Amino acid sequence: MGEAVTAPASLIPPFVSLSDLIHGHARERPDALALSDGQQSLTYAALDAQMDRIAASLQRDGLRAGDVVSVCAASSVRYALVFVAALRAGIVVTPLAPSSTAASLCSMLHDAEAKLLFLDAQVAALLDAASDTGEQAPARIALDDSDAGQRFDEWLADAGSAPASVEVQPQHPFNIIYSSGTTGTPKGIVQSHAMRWAHIQRGVAYGYGPDAVTLLATPLYSNTTLVSFFPTLGLGGQVHLMAKFDAENYLRIAERIRATHTMLVPVQYQRIMALPSFGQFDLRSFQAKFSTSAPFRAPLKADVLARWPGGLIEFYGMTEGGGTCILEAHLHPDKLHTVGKPATTSDIRLIDENDRELPPGTTDVPGEVVGRSPGMMTGYHRQDAKTREVEWFDVTGSRFIRTGDVGRFDADGFLTLVDRRKDMIISGGFNIYPSDLEAELRAHPDVADVAVVGVPSEQWGETPVAYVVRAADASCDAPTLKAWYNARAGKTQRLADLRFIDELPRSAIGKVLKRELRDLYLSASN
The missing domain is CATH 2.30.38.10 (Luciferase; Domain 3)
Structure with a gap:
């Protein structure tokens, strides 16, 4: 794999919708495996036929191109089906996080103006607890055949049903991805078909194609997952979904299916590489491993390169788009401290x-x-x-x-x-970057993980405090560790406090929720 990340023009035509790409694979390779979740599998022919039935069902219910449906459930073949099938009808998909609060889910559904909600029993129970919001809730379809809504098979149009043709243009909305909402009201990020097409084009350079076997252990509501999910299907490969990440089970599945591609967030790499049994698994099938969404520390990248076959590629960018940096770590082992x-x-x-x-x-x-x-x-x-x-x-x-x-x-x-920028601490007029303090603290053998946040200070405006996860064999107490760090830090970077915590709060894709740490500190100090 080289530096280029743009697909050769000869391999990719100017624009083809994801729906049409899948239809083409179904015609050319009908028996090739497309989707699996350990419980259900679909060939490209079956995927294409099911997409027709779902798209026809949506049109039967009165939905038109440009309308919105939402999906909020654990990752599964049915979840993936609804996502790609809605696109065939020109419908915009809003995938939502089941880990959201009930109030946040209701707010996002209202903001997106979703006409239908595909969900499971767990999400239904959460929403039922917030049934007094007064907002008009969309009709529910139960993906898991529970009583969360109308059962999926009962809602689905008859076999052989086909939707009315819809012409999709590059500028049409593809999906709405909501920000995490950890720093305020979630914002709906509207991504176009052109944006997803750019991701598919990029995938050619990294070996996505008919022989690709992609294992995904991050949720389908996350853009992290989708930047690997869509190129795999768009270019005719297999997608294997895990509803819940477990490090050892991930390795077991990867070995069994002979995975060639994967997308993981740094905390997942950390947990996988820490397994005593890691070396027992045959991972030689891997061609490309990807990471994005959270800081990926250089020592961890080096460990992955040393012990896990295949290339390691880090993407740096935003769900909003606006440009990407790429680090092909296997080609630039001297640049692991960068994002490429x-x-x-x-x-x-x-x-x-x-x-x-x-x-x-x-x-x-x-x-x-x-x-x-x-x-x-x-x-x-x-x-x-x-x-x-x-x-x-x-x-x-x-x-x-x-x-x-x-x-x-x-x-x-x-x-x-x-x-x-928002995490930067301004203390006494000086700019303090928490990542610098965290890097120094990680050098102590008793520190397994750490996050530094700024809290209000009457004297300095803001002052840094650290939350530390201790290593398994740690013996150092908090005052001693704080003194060790402050003796090495510049005057403006010294910690006002250091506290131990069992585990740092993280989002589903591994981002440390620093706002929760600030709130925890302030509530404990009052």
């Missing part, structure tokens, strides 16, 4: 605190990362003001998306992330 170089189709720049672009070629000077590419969101659903907040325009008027991350380019054009 801008993709060939991406324009990544840095701007200062006054929104002025840093001069091209500037190295080792931090700035906020902004980017543009063919894979950019249309905007936030029904939130024009929020959309404008994340847009930045250069002197030519070209539109970029702000990432909120602070980074710096090195002399070779590789991007190193310094920290999240």
Whole structure:
């Protein structure tokens, strides 16, 4: 695998919808396996036929191109079916996180104006607890054949049913992905068919194709999963879904199915590599392993490279789009501390605190990362003001998306992330990047994991505090560890407090929920 991430023009036509790509595979390779979840499997012929039935059912219920349906359930073949089938009818899909609060789910369903909700029993119980919201709830279809709604098989049109043809254009909305909502009201990120098409095009360079066997252990509501899911199906490979991640079971499945591709978040790599039994599994079938969504520490990347066959590729970008950096770690083992170089189709720049672009070629000077590419969101659903907040325009008027991350380019054009702009701590007028403090703390043998957050301070405005997960054989107490760190830190980077915690709170895709840590600290201090 080389540097290029753009598919050769001879291999990919100008634009084909995902639905048409799947139909083509069903025609050319009807018996090839398309989807499996350990309970149910579908060939491309069966997938195509089921997509027709579901699309016809949606049209029967009065849904038209541009309408929205939502899916909120554990990952399964049926979940995947509904997602791709809705696209055949020109319908926009909003996948939602079952881990959301009931109030948040109701809010997102209302904001998306979903006409139907495909769910399971667990989500139904959650929503029923919030039935007094007063908002009109969409009709429910139960994916798991429970009493969560009308049973899927009863709702589904007869075998052989076909939908009315819908012509999909690149600019049409494909899906709405809601932000996590951990820092406020979730925002609906509208992604177009063109954006997903760009992901499929990129997939050719990484070996996605008819021989690809992709194992996915992250949820289907996450863009992390979808950037691997759609290229696999679009280019004719197999997708194997895990409803719940378990490190040893993941390895067992990977060995059995001879997985060639996977997408994992860093905390999953960490748990897999920590298994004493890791070396017992035959993983030689792997061609490409991907990661995104959360910081991927250099030592962990090095461990994956040393012990897990196949390439390791890290994507850095946002669900909103706006450009991607790619680190092909197996080709650049001296750049593991970076997130790679801008993709060939991406324009990544840095701007200062006054929104002025840093001069091209500037190295080792931090700035906020902004980017543009063919894979950019249309905007936030029904939130024009929020959309404008994340847009930045250069002197030519070209539109970029702000990432909120602070980074710096090195002399070779590789991007190193310094920290999240919103996580930066301003203490006594000095900018403190929590990632610097966390890196120093991880050097202590008693520290297994750590997160540093800023909390209010009457004297300094903000001051840093650390939450530490101790290593299994740790003997150091909190005051001693704090003193050890502060003796090594600059005056402005010293910790005001350090506390132990059993496990850092994380989202389903592995991001540390720093807001929860701040709230925990403030509530414990009052």
